[in-house]
Structures are given as structure tokens and as C-alpha cells.
Amino acid sequence: MAYSEKLIDHYENPRNVGSMDKNELSVGTGLVGAPACGDVMKLQIKVTPEGIIEDAKFKTFGCGSAIASSSLITEWVKGKSLDEAGSIKNSQIAEELALPPVKVHCSILAEDAIKAAISDYKSKNGAADAAE
Ligand code: FES
């Protein structure tokens, strides 16, 4: 099957690979796994006091589509509010990367990871959507 150029680019030159200190209050961490294949994705966001995502990093132990999906979503969430970032749909990722049907769950992993990172940040900051 043919992979899209965007997918291959994100896979070969992944953006925002790395880690942040998960103990920092401004950092939210999402760690999710795909039961179907055992792949694991860690995605972290750094949030300003105003509730804007200023940085994002990921580490993905998985297939090329999972790596490309996490690379893309870290680019997309930067500069967004938590609500905006939390409303990104896996279908948007799948469309942008032209994922084949068997690889759609890889983009679901990225959506789940950003949602998990957002809720981690919110629970650490004790705020039920305080900044909204
Ligand atoms: Fe996920 Fe191959 S099934 S890496």
C-alpha cells in the first residue's frame, strides 16, 4: 500500500520528539496504549497560566503511522487553548496523513493521548476548567 508524502515526512522527520518533567505543574502527561497492537504513546503539553499550550512533546513506541500521528498532533496543538486542542478529532489526523483504514487506530491513539494529557494537566492544577 502507498503511504502519503505527509505521512512519510512526519515519520522520517518527526517533530517534537522528547520528554518534559512530568512533575512540573505546568506540564500535562498522557500515556495511552493501543490494545490492538500493543503500541504505546506518551504525549506531553506545557500550558501557560492563561491556558494556552505553548509546547508539546511526544515519545511513541509503535508503528510509523502512530509516530506520524503524534508528530502531527504536537504541531497542531501548539498555540491552542486546552478546549481547542481537546476537540481535535482522529479523523482530521487520518485525513491529513491519508492513513489507510487499517492504520486509523493509530490516529485514535494520538487523539486519546492529547485528551489524557489535558485531563492530567487539569487534575494537577485542581481546576475544573478554571481558566475557561
Ligand atoms: Fe503497531 Fe505494528 S501493529 S507497530
Ligand code: FES
Ligand atoms: Fe497500532 Fe499503529 S498504533 S499499528
